[in-house]
Amino acid sequence: MAYLSSLLKPRRSYSALRDQLGSVRRVYLSGEQIQRHDDMAQRDEIVLLLHGFFQTRNIWEVMEDRLRHDGYGVMSFNLAGLLRRFNTQPIDTSAQLVADKIEGLAQRHGFARVHVVGHSKGGLIARRYIQHYGGDRRVKSLITLGTPHHGTPTALLGMALMGFGTLTSSARELLPGSRMITTLRRDMFPAHIPLTSIYSREDLVCPYWSSRLLPRPGEHGHMENVEVRGRGHSELVWNGAVYRLVRDRLASAAQLWRERTAR
DSSP: OHHHHHTTSHHHHHHHHHHHHOOIIIIIISOOOOOOOOOGGGSSSEEEEEOOTTOOGGGGHHHHHHHHHTTOEEEEOOOOOGGGTSOOSOHHHHHHHHHHHHHHHHHHHOOOOEEEEEETHHHHHHHHHHHHSSGGGTEEEEEEESOOTTOOTTHHHHHHHTTTTTSOOSGGGGSTTOHHHHHHHHSOOOTTSOEEEEEETTOSSSOHHHHOOOOOTTTGGGEEEEEESSOOTTHHHHOHHHHHHHHHHHHHHHHHHHHHHHO
């Protein structure tokens, strides 16, 4: 309640809107801010970043810089969609795009596996890629930030934004009980890939209950929920404390894979 009441204060309203949806100027209106780097194969660990519905890869600018500073190779893709940049395509289309890009880059640069960090819908794209498009052979770990693993009612706003079906989009797939959400929850997530869901109680786009993983028998050992407080939906991508959580999970997953390959 304290967080919601703060939204009514004029001096807080813009900051709160930015924390939930991202900077209008830097994320939505700017041209591509992310610089292309082809040195990922020179790093021991590579991270793929996948952004959410109606956002652009510009939202990863801060995390890309932090990851590179900490020694990771980093990739983020333009996931196409509305105006060829806003990630509105169906999840299957995006998962196939990710699969094709990863295979091409793996052959070109000679790496075998990557870690994936997905924000919001980007986490669902990552799950679909891993569970149904061969990503289980390419991914070391998956971390999701504010991802609606159980769907989110705010997808109705996305449907309205896309003209309630007038424009092809994935908004309907993000609703609770959609065929996509049901399929992802029905099929087992690969046991050899650690999956961490980081979410916030103050996320107004993807409520915390939509992001909490509910492991079934056989999934408890490789699935983890991490709750943070006081962070908006998009703020999860650039907040320093959240980044430290991401960095710790990446380091743990990298160590796990080193131990496995050393046996």
